Amino acid sequence: MSATIKEVARASGVSVATVSRVFNQKGPIRDETRQRILEVAGRLGYSPHAMARSLITKKTGTVGVLLPDLYGEFFSEVIRGVDLAARHDGYHILVSSSHSDRSEVEAVLRALRGRIDGLVVMSPEADARVLEANLPETLPIVLLNCRVEGTAFDSINIDNEGGARAMVRHLAGLGHIRIAHVKGAPANNDALERLLGYREEMRTLLHEDTEALEIAGDFNEESGYRAGKALLRMDPRPTAVFAANDAMALGVLSALQEAGLRVPEEMAVTGFDDIPIARYLTPPLTTVRLDIADLGGLAVRRLLEAIAEGEDRERRHETLPTTLVVRGSCGAQISQPVSIQGGGS
Numbered sequence: 001m002s003a004t005i006k007e008v009a010r011a012s013g014v015s016v017a018t019v020s021r022v023f024n025q026k027g028p029i030r031d032e033t034r035q036r037i038l039e040v041a042g043r044l045g046y047s048p049h050a051m052a053r054s055l056i057t058k059k060t061g062t063v064g065v066l067l068p069d070l071y072g073e074f075f076s077e078v079i080r081g082v083d084l085a086a087r088h089d090g091y092h093i094l095v096s097s098s099h100s101d102r103s104e105v106e107a108v109l110r111a112l113r114g115r116i117d118g119l120v121v122m123s124p125e126a127d128a129r130v131l132e133a134n135l136p137e138t139l140p141i142v143l144l145n146c147r148v149e150g151t152a153f154d155s156i157n158i159d160n161e162g163g164a165r166a167m168v169r170h171l172a173g174l175g176h177i178r179i180a181h182v183k184g185a186p187a188n189n190d191a192l193e194r195l196l197g198y199r200e201e202m203r204t205l206l207h208e209d210t211e212a213l214e215i216a217g218d219f220n221e222e223s224g225y226r227a228g229k230a231l232l233r234m235d236p237r238p239t240a241v242f243a244a245n246d247a248m249a250l251g252v253l254s255a256l257q258e259a260g261l262r263v264p265e266e267m268a269v270t271g272f273d274d275i276p277i278a279r280y281l282t283p284p285l286t287t288v289r290l291d292i293a294d295l296g297g298l299a300v301r302r303l304l305e306a307i308a309e310g311e312d313r314e315r316r317h318e319t320l321p322t323t324l325v326v327r328g329s330c331g332a333q334i335s336q337p338v339s340i341q342g343g344g345s
Helices: 005-012 018-025 031-044 049-057 072-090 104-113 130-136 160-173 189-206 221-233 246-258 278-279 292-309
Strands: 062-067 094-098 118-121 141-144 154-158 179-180 238-244 268-270 287-289 318-322 324-325 338-341
Touching: 005 018, 005 031, 018 031, 031 130, 062 072, 062 104, 062 292, 072 104, 072 278, 072 292, 094 104, 104 130, 104 268, 118 292, 141 292, 154 160, 154 292, 160 179, 160 189, 160 268, 160 287, 160 324, 179 189, 179 221, 179 246, 221 238, 221 246, 238 246, 246 268, 246 278, 292 318
Parallel strands: 062 094, 062 118, 118 141, 141 154, 154 318, 179 238, 238 268
Antiparallel strands: 287 324, 324 338
16 A cells, blocks of 8 residues: 555654645745655655645646547647647646537536646637536636637637648649649638638639639548549549648548559649658658647647636737648659748738
């Protein structure tokens, strides 16, 4: 059995209150005393009871993360960034997904009540009403790429529109006129902004009505594969395709290569996100880069700042830039990958 707080106090020659202050990080404690208590606690195998500690400190030491899905490289990178940032500051994480279902979002939010000190939300179904109805008013929340009206919550967004416009400009600069777009999930904020950027730049640069060049997708490899099959049936066939994320671009590549179509000679293929595997595809994928792990880490850092500052803090609203990364799949003549900073609209 592990030691009790009384046994640690007795062995350290201090009061129970002093041991409690050390583990709850409350009140002034001499470094020498703190070190002695920690050494004794380690030797005796003492570990403070998490629930009792949270009752004293009014903190759980845990932050929640709500994502639309947990599948795929994008979300695993987000979680990796979240976990590294949380552990750096001594926090644990609770991760859940909504599977793009509004009732599931509400159920998850209710389940998290009282178990977390703050919440990172990345879910197209989590509007302001849902958050306010299912979470305590004082709970710090950071929204990650959510379409939530107003400024009641801290938020971090990506320059999706600018990144999409930069990709269309790049492809048009290579001589492509018929540039198709594989769209993301219909209700997803990232997908909508990337679609808007694609449409705006196509009309501005090429004066193209894009309706016939847009193909439905759902942000996964399978929908990209189906889109690749649809591209092969188009007449006239597009000479380039911009997929709304790299997972769908991977599916497009598979379909085209299966049909014997050469990439990029007969069709250029590009994506968005720069997931880790993108650079190892054949050919390596031209894409719009955002630092996915740092995105998750930044959300947690902002959340922990909000927890520390309290309810009266000023809400922060940030938009992160994207970078165009040129590799072999677009047909550009390059000797090595080229990054073009600032895909702003």
